[in-house]
Amino acid sequence: MIAVNYRVIYGDTDCGGVMYYGTYLRLFEIGRTEFLRAKGLSYREIEEKRGIILPVVEVWAKYRASAKYDDLLTIKTYLKEAKSYKITFFYEIYRSEELLAEGETSHVAISKEGKILRIPKDILDLLSL
Amino acid sequence: MIAVNYRVIYGDTDCGGVMYYGTYLRLFEIGRTEFLRAKGLSYREIEEKRGIILPVVEVWAKYRASAKYDDLLTIKTYLKEAKSYKITFFYEIYRSEELLAEGETSHVAISKEGKILRIPKDILDLLSL
Amino acid sequence: MIAVNYRVIYGDTDCGGVMYYGTYLRLFEIGRTEFLRAKGLSYREIEEKRGIILPVVEVWAKYRASAKYDDLLTIKTYLKEAKSYKITFFYEIYRSEELLAEGETSHVAISKEGKILRIPKDILDLLSL
Amino acid sequence: MIAVNYRVIYGDTDCGGVMYYGTYLRLFEIGRTEFLRAKGLSYREIEEKRGIILPVVEVWAKYRASAKYDDLLTIKTYLKEAKSYKITFFYEIYRSEELLAEGETSHVAISKEGKILRIPKDILDLLSL
Numbered sequence: 001m002i003a004v005n006y007r008v009i010y011g012d013t014d015c016g017g018v019m020y021y022g023t024y025l026r027l028f029e030i031g032r033t034e035f036l037r038a039k040g041l042s043y044r045e046i047e048e049k050r051g052i053i054l055p056v057v058e059v060w061a062k063y064r065a066s067a068k069y070d071d072l073l074t075i076k077t078y079l080k081e082a083k084s085y086k087i088t089f090f091y092e093i094y095r096s097e098e099l100l101a102e103g104e105t106s107h108v109a110i111s112k113e114g115k116i117l118r119i120p121k122d123i124l125d126l127l128s129l
Numbered sequence: 130m131i132a133v134n135y136r137v138i139y140g141d142t143d144c145g146g147v148m149y150y151g152t153y154l155r156l157f158e159i160g161r162t163e164f165l166r167a168k169g170l171s172y173r174e175i176e177e178k179r180g181i182i183l184p185v186v187e188v189w190a191k192y193r194a195s196a197k198y199d200d201l202l203t204i205k206t207y208l209k210e211a212k213s214y215k216i217t218f219f220y221e222i223y224r225s226e227e228l229l230a231e232g233e234t235s236h237v238a239i240s241k242e243g244k245i246l247r248i249p250k251d252i253l254d255l256l257s258l
Numbered sequence: 259m260i261a262v263n264y265r266v267i268y269g270d271t272d273c274g275g276v277m278y279y280g281t282y283l284r285l286f287e288i289g290r291t292e293f294l295r296a297k298g299l300s301y302r303e304i305e306e307k308r309g310i311i312l313p314v315v316e317v318w319a320k321y322r323a324s325a326k327y328d329d330l331l332t333i334k335t336y337l338k339e340a341k342s343y344k345i346t347f348f349y350e351i352y353r354s355e356e357l358l359a360e361g362e363t364s365h366v367a368i369s370k371e372g373k374i375l376r377i378p379k380d381i382l383d384l385l386s387l
Numbered sequence: 388m389i390a391v392n393y394r395v396i397y398g399d400t401d402c403g404g405v406m407y408y409g410t411y412l413r414l415f416e417i418g419r420t421e422f423l424r425a426k427g428l429s430y431r432e433i434e435e436k437r438g439i440i441l442p443v444v445e446v447w448a449k450y451r452a453s454a455k456y457d458d459l460l461t462i463k464t465y466l467k468e469a470k471s472y473k474i475t476f477f478y479e480i481y482r483s484e485e486l487l488a489e490g491e492t493s494h495v496a497i498s499k500e501g502k503i504l505r506i507p508k509d510i511l512d513l514l515s516l
Contacts, residue, residue, distance in 0.1 A: 007417075007420075010272045010416055011280055011412075013273035014268045014269060014271050014272065014273065015268060015271035015272065015276070015327045016182060016268065017275075018184075018273070020269050021154060021184075021188065021234075022151045022152075022154035022158075022269055025150060025151035025398075026151055026396060026398045029396050029397055029398055030394075030396055033457075043457070044456060044457040053145060055150075055192070055195075056150045057191065058189070058191050058192070059189065059190050059192075060190075061189075062186065062187050063185060063186050063187070063188075066184075068273070069273045069431060070420075070429070070431040105150075136288075136291075138284065138287050138288055139402060139403065139407065140284045140287055140401060140407050140409055142401050142402035143397045143398060143401065144397060144402070144403075144404045144455070144456045145397065145402075146402045146404075147402070149398050151398055154269075155267060155269045158267050158268055158269055159265075162267065172328070197402070198302060199291075199300070199301070274440060276442075279442075279443045279446065280409045280410075280412035280416075281409075283409035284409055287409075313403070313405075313450070314408045314450060315450050316448070316449050317408065317446075317447065317448050317450075318445070318446065318448075319447075320445050321442065321443060321445070321446075324442075363408075
């Protein structure tokens with residue numbers, strides 16, 4: 001599990017007074033990017049140097065309590081599954097000890113031309129460390 | 130089912146060259162707002178006049194193909210379930226005849242003070258028309 | 259002048275209860291894209307077929323009154339200047355007869371490799387029609 | 388001057404391959420919030436405890452070079468002017484030593500009912516430290 005902090009800005013919230021439900025998907029993105037970086041993998045390098053894109057094919061999120069403006073949140077990212085055809089991350093969004101939301105994203109690997117690829121073994125190995 | 134069109138702007142896309150995965154949740158919001166309006170319900174009025182908020186408690190989305198800049202999309206919104214404690218909408222995002230994504234949002238009713246409410250029968254009746 | 263309507267969604271607003279100040283730049287983008295389309299120019303085609311990008315090099319906006327959730331706004335876009343090295347658009351955001359905001363964006367032309375280009379005369383001619 | 392770092396995410400970029408021009412206004416917001424915090428002022432507390440809102444009445448930005456996905460940027464925020472009726476911040480966005488963009492926002496003080504207020508002297512004094 002990799003944890004990163006995130007400070008909620010005005011632009012993340014909506015007129016309901018809380019963080020917009022779509023903003024959580026930005027936080028999930030921050031979480032998985034830093035998860036990869038912590039494992040020695042740069043998503044930018046995977047794309048630029050190896051020509052592999054890992055698009056999201058499925059997402060879900062459950063919202064348990066609201067994040068508010070200026071809250072300091074913690075994004076916890078877990079590897080749920082790393083197979084040759086699919087990677088799944090699991091996320092929890094906390095404010096101190098309170099779980100505000102959780103979710104999952106699943107990713108496949110494609111080439112820049114859109115062809116589905118096997119996820120390289122060295123990436124799967126690093127993710128699972 | 131209620132259908133509304135949406136034109137993808139630069140601000141909706143990401144450097145992968147396609148619509149950002151979080152942007153779809155904005156489109157789901159547009160879809161359900163116009164679904165309510167077509168049934169004679171204004172979400173703004175439900176909030177302002179009746180003091181009822183219908184926050185999203187759960188969302189999922191499956192991404193089948195990419196939406197691109199300047200695509201003219203169609204957001205189709207369906208009522209999946211309307212019970213006294215939960216409403217669920219189902220969404221499909223099309224470009225012409227091609228299904229790009231689908232998803233669901235579930236909503237409960239709360240007061241402005243955050244107390245869970247039964248969803249009023251007249252709202253459930255109008256939604257189910 | 260080209261006018262297009264825009265309905266404010268929850269995702270456009272912030273916890274101050276009004277449209278986020280950054281969202282206006284999305285509306286400016288919608289305005290200039292539809293201005294181009296009304297003149298027979300597709301920005302997507304200018305990029306894809308002619309390899310010309312028209313990035314924003316400068317923007318300003320003045321905020322006079324707040325746009326709120328579910329407001330139906332009108333984006334009015336004007337061509338202020340079309341020279342071979344720079345195009346400037348001017349925007350007004352109205353709610354009915356009330357001017358909420360105004361702004362400007364200036365654009366240069368560059369190739370996909372980032373080289374500054376003269377803006378082609380046929381584009382300048384169409385814009386000025 | 389107060390400097391804070393910002394990592395560009397996919398959701399900040401657009402299909403032109405660079406950070407969307409509207410995203411810079413989010414970075415300006417991060418900059419001025421952390422400027423206030425560094426001076427011992429919490430914008431959230433100014434709103435909640437004192438009932439003073441500091442809306443943006445004017446913004447401009449100049450874009451000199453593009454920020455790209457995963458770039459680690461530095462947001463530098465300066466107080467340009469602090470008068471009883473208006474505060475102006477100036478911003479610079481850097482990638483290492485390279486200035487990518489600069490901008491300004493001007494703010495007035497209003498009550499929650501929308502009445503224009505004098506900006507309290509203690510806030511002006513702290514800002515100018």
